Amino acid sequence: MAACFSCDAHASEAGLLAYDIVGDAVPAALGGLLGDPERGREIVLDRRSGNCLICHALPAIDQHFQGELGPALAGVGERLSTGQIRLRLIDQSRINATTIMPPYYRVDALSHVAPEYIGQTALQAQQIEDVVAYLSTLSSSP
Amino acid sequence: MNWRALCFALIATLPSAATSTEILPSGTTFLSQGLQAQAADAGANPGMLWVADGERLWNTAESAASSSCASCHGDAEVSMRGVATRYPLVIPGSNQLLNLEGRINTCRVQRQNALAYAHESDELLSLSAFVARQSLHMPLKVTVNDANAEFFAAGEAAFHQRRGQLNLSCANCHVERVGLRLRGDVITHALPNAFPIYRLEWQGLGSLHRRLRACALGVRAEMFDYGSEAYLNLELYLTVRANGVAVETPGIRK
Numbered sequence: 001m002a003a004c005f006s007c008d009a010h011a012s013e014a015g016l017l018a019y020d021i022v023g024d025a026v027p028a029a030l031g032g033l034l035g036d037p038e039r040g041r042e043i044v045l046d047r048r049s050g051n052c053l054i055c056h057a058l059p060a061i062d063q064h065f066q067g068e069l070g071p072a073l074a075g076v077g078e079r080l081s082t083g084q085i086r087l088r089l090i091d092q093s094r095i096n097a098t099t100i101m102p103p104y105y106r107v108d109a110l111s112h113v114a115p116e117y118i119g120q121t122a123l124q125a126q127q128i129e130d131v132v133a134y135l136s137t138l139s140s141s142p
Numbered sequence: 143m144n145w146r147a148l149c150f151a152l153i154a155t156l157p158s159a160a161t162s163t164e165i166l167p168s169g170t171t172f173l174s175q176g177l178q179a180q181a182a183d184a185g186a187n188p189g190m191l192w193v194a195d196g197e198r199l200w201n202t203a204e205s206a207a208s209s210s211c212a213s214c215h216g217d218a219e220v221s222m223r224g225v226a227t228r229y230p231l232v233i234p235g236s237n238q239l240l241n242l243e244g245r246i247n248t249c250r251v252q253r254q255n256a257l258a259y260a261h262e263s264d265e266l267l268s269l270s271a272f273v274a275r276q277s278l279h280m281p282l283k284v285t286v287n288d289a290n291a292e293f294f295a296a297g298e299a300a301f302h303q304r305r306g307q308l309n310l311s312c313a314n315c316h317v318e319r320v321g322l323r324l325r326g327d328v329i330t331h332a333l334p335n336a337f338p339i340y341r342l343e344w345q346g347l348g349s350l351h352r353r354l355r356a357c358a359l360g361v362r363a364e365m366f367d368y369g370s371e372a373y374l375n376l377e378l379y380l381t382v383r384a385n386g387v388a389v390e391t392p393g394i395r396k
Contacts, residue, residue, distance in 0.1 A: 054325045102310070
């Protein structure tokens, strides 16, 4: 993937932390923040925050409350590097332009956003790092 | 014109998926057998309480200055039969799109000498459920014509536009991912044929526009007002897509 010269600019314009994309990954933690996997798990499960289970399945959770619009997240920590997971959370559309996965750390190129969310990212930088830390712990063995 | 150009011309005039003759399966068919049976049984369907109340309102004059719906329209089984299958529509010469609720409120104000019912009030839900019930099992019959084409185009565009902080279009879910599970729900074609619906999550009856607001909330998008132009346009688009699907009011949903 081509290096993106404008993404740092976009990020700072909107008050977001800048990040560098290398290949299909963002190798460095946003703002150098340290993620907490425990908190990350809560964010992934929480309907008012990450709410990732509307689309994804996680091991050890009742099937009926899991989505199947995206791949199961079991083993994702083995399939992908931390940096790859980070870019997929920040903005999956940089990897697949027609993805339905929401961009969790982007505020531009969105339309009709509810007033209370305008100018805000779906997850904050610390929450992104928490979720990255949690997903990195997911191996395919139960 | 060479064959390639001819081909293009032909493709350009083909009807879009929305106006094709394929009849989509009702949302009811995605429910458990138990809920389907409950919806089909008038004695067990909780939405029938509103229908009964609608019948009472139909026959009642609110004040000495006003007349009941029945005093003009008589027996609803006769006069309202098939009416719901034609809505939303543009009243000739008005350039205004009306859904069934809007039509009922027009009668309230212009013919009945009464105030319009509030959106989502029990009265409006009851009367619209009662009127729509008179079209039970009849296929929806709304197609695109000169009068509604502009509204339809706006609804179609809205249906395909990504919206909200989660950046999803109606079509992303209701066309591209029908049958897949979104958390506890199975995604359907988003047809309007069973509205107003009794939704377990609401513990009551709700209109199509309430459901549209719920879907907007789900993607953290701006919610429009009940009865707003934006939702009427979407309602028209959804109804044209559902052309031929039988009315099931009041449906039951999770």
